[in-house]
Amino acid sequence: MEHMNPIDIFKALSNETRLQILIWLKEPEVHFGTQTSADCKDVGVCVSLFHQRLQLTQSTVSEYLAILQRAGLVTATRIGKWTYYKRNEDMLRKVAHYLEDEL
Amino acid sequence: MEHMNPIDIFKALSNETRLQILIWLKEPEVHFGTQTSADCKDVGVCVSLFHQRLQLTQSTVSEYLAILQRAGLVTATRIGKWTYYKRNEDMLRKVAHYLEDEL
DNA sequence: ATCTAATATCGATATGTCCCGATATGTCAA
DNA sequence: TTGACATATCGGGACATATCGATATTAGAT
Secondary structure, three states, X not given: OOOOOHHHHHHHHOOXXXXXXXXXXXXXXXHOOOOOOOOOOOOOEEHHHHHHHOOOOHHHHHHHXXXXXXXXXXXXXXXXXXXXEEEOHHHHHHHHHHHHHOO | OOOOOHHHHHHHOOOXXXXXXXXXXXXXXXXXXXXXXXXXXXXXXXXXXXXXXXXXXHHHHHHHHHHHHHOOOEEEEEEOOEEXXXXXXXXXXXXXXXXXXXX
C-alpha cells in the first residue's frame, strides 16, 4: 500500500464527474447492475459502463479514471478486454483521517 | 453558517501553501507567537505574518487567504488596519464528515 | 489633510486542467 | 492473421489557476 499525496488527492476530488464516479462506486451493483461479464462487487466496474452514464467521451472517462487511480483512490484490474475499477477504501480512510488529524 | 461546496473546498485544498496555512492556523500561538496587537487565538492571524513566513508576494498570500475564505475554510475579521484570519472549525468538521459519509 | 502601513485588487504571463477527436495498443474470436 | 471491440494515449483549443509587479483602498497617526 503506497503513501498518500494530499495534493494529488484533492486535485482528483476537485471535479464533479470524478466525485460522481467515486460515489457511484460505493454501490456498483445499484448503479451498474447490468454488468454481466463479471461481478462488479468484486472486480469493479468497466470503463464503458461509466461512459454510458456520463455525457463525456470515452477518452475523457478513461483519463478521469486514470487520475483517480494515480491518486490512489481507485484500483484497476484488467480482465480480458476490460479494465475494472473499484474504490480503494483503504486510501479513502486515510484521506478521512488526514482531514481529521492533520488538517 | 453557509452550506459547503465540495468542489471549491477541494480546489482550495489542492495547493501546498494553502494546506500549510490551514495547518499553521491549528496552533497560531505556536507559529505566530510574535503577534502582539491582538490575541491570535481569538481573532486569528494577520496577512503580513503569513507573508513573512512564505516566500510569496503579499498579493499572492492575500489571494490565497481569499480562496480559503470563499471556500468557507477560514473566516476573516478586520480590526483597524489588519485583517485576521482563523480556521472555520465548523466547516472543517463538515468536510471530514463529507469524506466519511458521502464519499 | 497628509503620510504611511496593511490589505485588496488589477493586469499580465506561464502553467495546468477540461474535454475533445484521432490514433495507438491490447485482447479475444473467426 | 484479420477483424472487432475495450481501453489508453496523443495533440490541441478553451478556459482556469499560480504568481508576480503595480496600483488602489482602507485606516490609523501626525
